[in-house]
Amino acid sequence: xxxxxxxxxxxxxxxxxxxxxxxxxxxxxxxxxxxxxxxxxxxxxxxxxxxxxxxxxxxxxxxxxxxxxxxxxxxxxxxxxxxxxxxxxxxxxxxxxxxxxxxxxxxxxxxxxxxxxxxxxxxxxxxxxxxxxxxxxxxxxxxxxxxxxxxxxxxxxxxxxxxxxxxxxxxxxxxxxxxxxxxxxxxxxxxxxxxxxxxxxxxxxxxxxxxxxxxxxxxxxxxxxxxxxxxxxxxxxxxxxxxxxxxxxxxxxxxxxxxxxxxxxxxxxxxxxxxxxxxxxxxxxxxxxxxxxxxxxxxxxxxxxxxxxxxxxxxxxxxxxxxxxxxxxxxxxxxxxxxxxxxxxxxxxxxxxxxxxxxxxxxxxxxxxxxxxxxxxxxxxxxxxxxxxxxxxxxxxxxxxxxxxxxxxxxxxxxxxxxxxxxxxxxxxxxxx
Amino acid sequence: xxxxxxxxxxxxxxxxxxxxxxxxxxxxxxxxxxxxxxxxxxxxxxxxxxxxxxxxxxxxxxxxxxxxxxxxxxxxxxxxxxxxxxxxxxxxxxxxxxxxxxxxxxxxxxxxxxxxxxxxxxxxxxxxxxxxxxxxxxxxxxxxxxxxxxxxxxxxxxxxxxxxxxxxxxxx
Numbered sequence: 001x002x003x004x005x006x007x008x009x010x011x012x013x014x015x016x017x018x019x020x021x022x023x024x025x026x027x028x029x030x031x032x033x034x035x036x037x038x039x040x041x042x043x044x045x046x047x048x049x050x051x052x053x054x055x056x057x058x059x060x061x062x063x064x065x066x067x068x069x070x071x072x073x074x075x076x077x078x079x080x081x082x083x084x085x086x087x088x089x090x091x092x093x094x095x096x097x098x099x100x101x102x103x104x105x106x107x108x109x110x111x112x113x114x115x116x117x118x119x120x121x122x123x124x125x126x127x128x129x130x131x132x133x134x135x136x137x138x139x140x141x142x143x144x145x146x147x148x149x150x151x152x153x154x155x156x157x158x159x160x161x162x163x164x165x166x167x168x169x170x171x172x173x174x175x176x177x178x179x180x181x182x183x184x185x186x187x188x189x190x191x192x193x194x195x196x197x198x199x200x201x202x203x204x205x206x207x208x209x210x211x212x213x214x215x216x217x218x219x220x221x222x223x224x225x226x227x228x229x230x231x232x233x234x235x236x237x238x239x240x241x242x243x244x245x246x247x248x249x250x251x252x253x254x255x256x257x258x259x260x261x262x263x264x265x266x267x268x269x270x271x272x273x274x275x276x277x278x279x280x281x282x283x284x285x286x287x288x289x290x291x292x293x294x295x296x297x298x299x300x301x302x303x304x305x306x307x308x309x310x311x312x313x314x315x316x317x318x319x320x321x322x323x324x325x326x327x328x329x330x331x332x333x334x335x336x337x338x339x340x341x342x343x344x345x346x347x348x349x350x351x352x353x354x355x356x357x358x359x360x361x362x363x364x365x366x367x368x369x370x371x372x373x374x375x376x377x378x379x380x381x382x383x384x385x386x387x388x389x390x391x392x393x394x395x396x397x398x399x400x401x402x403x404x405x406x407x408x409x410x411x412x413x414x415x416x417x418x419x420x421x422x423x424x425x426x427x428x429x430x431x432x433x
Numbered sequence: 434x435x436x437x438x439x440x441x442x443x444x445x446x447x448x449x450x451x452x453x454x455x456x457x458x459x460x461x462x463x464x465x466x467x468x469x470x471x472x473x474x475x476x477x478x479x480x481x482x483x484x485x486x487x488x489x490x491x492x493x494x495x496x497x498x499x500x501x502x503x504x505x506x507x508x509x510x511x512x513x514x515x516x517x518x519x520x521x522x523x524x525x526x527x528x529x530x531x532x533x534x535x536x537x538x539x540x541x542x543x544x545x546x547x548x549x550x551x552x553x554x555x556x557x558x559x560x561x562x563x564x565x566x567x568x569x570x571x572x573x574x575x576x577x578x579x580x581x582x583x584x585x586x587x588x589x590x591x592x593x594x595x596x597x598x599x600x601x602x603x604x605x
Contacts, residue, residue: 024577041461041501049591069461074459124499124523138523140501142530146587154566154577188446189493193522220495222521277446364455364498383497385450387473 003250004160006195006227009135009249013118017202021159021258029059032147035065035103035360036075038122041141046148054089055151061093062086063103066360071367087212095280101332101358104128104216104300109334111241115230116249120144120153125300125382130215130227130347131208133234133249137225151410158224159258161186165200165413166247167220167266171422172415174310175210176302176380176400180271181218182263184281192222194258197251199229202265205223207308208237272378272413273398276386284403294377295326296389297401297410298356303331305338305400312344314419320352321411327369329356353408365389371396378407391409398409434555436513436534436570437563438485442547445491449524450503453506466502467509484511487553489545491517495524504528514553516560516571518542529578530587536560536571544569 013027067075086094115133122144129136218226330336361368363381371390384396402416451474477534494517514534559572
């Protein structure tokens with residue numbers, strides 16, 4: 001019996017030829033990641049181990065991105081812990097405010113994660129890097145401390161679920177709609193402890209930015225990792241960024257999957273996940289009229305160039321509804337700068353949006369757009385749990401940037417078709433370059 | 434080790450955001466986190482929870498973020514054990530790592546009601562519902578995880594390992 005791509009990457013990092021689901025293995029990690037929420041705990045635990053230096057100062061990345069720029073004194077104290085640690089340990093990859101970005105957009109952009117890598121991060125959305133054909137998964141602070149000390153971690157080999165995407169994408173449909181639809185099918189624990197492998201003939205039409213979004217939300221189905229095999233699209237993204245050699249892995253034809261799902265994307269319209277679970281998904285046409293107070297476009301899920309280009313296309317020469325706050329957060333300084341060059345930021349500001357420096361901010365109810373009692377938001381983020389973006393009676397509706405931008409204009413959850421007819425659009429899809 | 438307390442029955446998909454809201458993630462202080470445990474889900478919980486009480490939940494307990502604060506907040510609230518039909522994977526690791534006892538048993542969850550008196554032997558995973566006199570056996574942990582628990586957690590495990598290797602280049 002052959003192996004899946006996930007099993008092959010795990011086996012190679014465990015120094016063996018073959019692993020099987022359920023087996024507990026010790027693996028070497030290529031990169032270890034933490035942020036301002038999780039690093040302070042990891043550093044505290046690291047200091048208890050009784051060694052002075054991390055295993056490799058070039059393989060540990062720290063990005064203060066959640067409550068930064070420091071939102072209050074307590075957060076400033078937490079951030080100082082990682083800042084001091086980064087300097088003391090002489091970490092090569094510490095990204096300070098002004099040079100940073102949301103970790104899961106920043107690391108691929110910087111070429112720090114490459115195909116075939118094994119990455120662990122103290123952030124649940126570390127699974128994003130599967131889009132590059134890497135194995136990556138989230139852990140807590142203590143596991144991270146252990147990995148910072150040893151360069152290794154124990155993992156249980158996950159069984160794999162295979163998702164085969166077919167058909168031509170309908171207008172406005174991007175990675176967010178594909179993954180929301182998929183989570184809606186299998187549920188928030190539909191892939192608990194498992195690998196989600198995404199493949200199929202439609203893949204060639206799915207942009208790199210959309211692929212990051214798809215793998216990013218694998219955790220919302222409980223998955224250990226999401227993964228997409230390296231192809232021409234990956235190659236176009238990775239080659240200009242890679243500064244070291246990398247390994248390509250492919251699933252064997254006779255690899256074993258616990259379950260196979262075939263999904264025809266031509267049948268899918270833009271999707272919305274209603275409160276309070278990412279699996280509570282409906283097509284946009286199925287929704288009643290839902291007035292909103294706020295729209296957030298950003299996050300590790302949808303703060304990339306493709307998302308901002310789509311938002312700008314819809315917002316151009318339009319105005320944000322008088323009763324709506326539209327907050328747009330480019331995910332990295334690189335995305336921000338490119339958006340400036342393309343005139344997207346000007347479009348946003350002219351439309352009446354607030355544009356911010358990169359931060360996770362409102363996604364987890366940290367800062368930069370907290371919801372009050374009973375307020376409703378459309379967000380391109382990843383979770384809509386009770387109280388996620390603010391008060392426990394507030395509501396978050398998850399969607400892609402097309403629905404988010406259209407809703408900001410109309411003041412209610414809306415299809416982008418209400419603003420621009422897709423039949424008037426150029427035939428070429430908007431994608432990341 | 435024996436623990437005993439009242440059951441707090443919760444539903445499925447109890448996520449880390451409701452266990453401890455992100456607005457409290459600017460600290461790792463156990464007591465402080467404990468004061469806000471589950472407050473967005475049930476305001477009464479933190480007012481009425483007693484040391485030793487037990488959380489009993491349906492499937493996928495602890496889904497969502499990787500915040501170790503969630504396991505710490507439950508510990509800080511005085512909870513002695515969480516019994517669930519299943520746990521989300523990052524929460525499972527975090528609970529083991531911070532020393533929060535967790536047990537998997539669908540049967541126990543089905544036969545425990547809110548407020549029942551529960552007694553648990555953590556050394557063998559035996560759960561007794563003192564209210565309805567039923568007893569249950571939780572799923573055993575894999576040997577590998579038992580070893581981490583027996584050594585007092587992952588960090589203590591590593592500390593022992595590094596001590597044993599003293600003189601190697603990782604030690605300065």
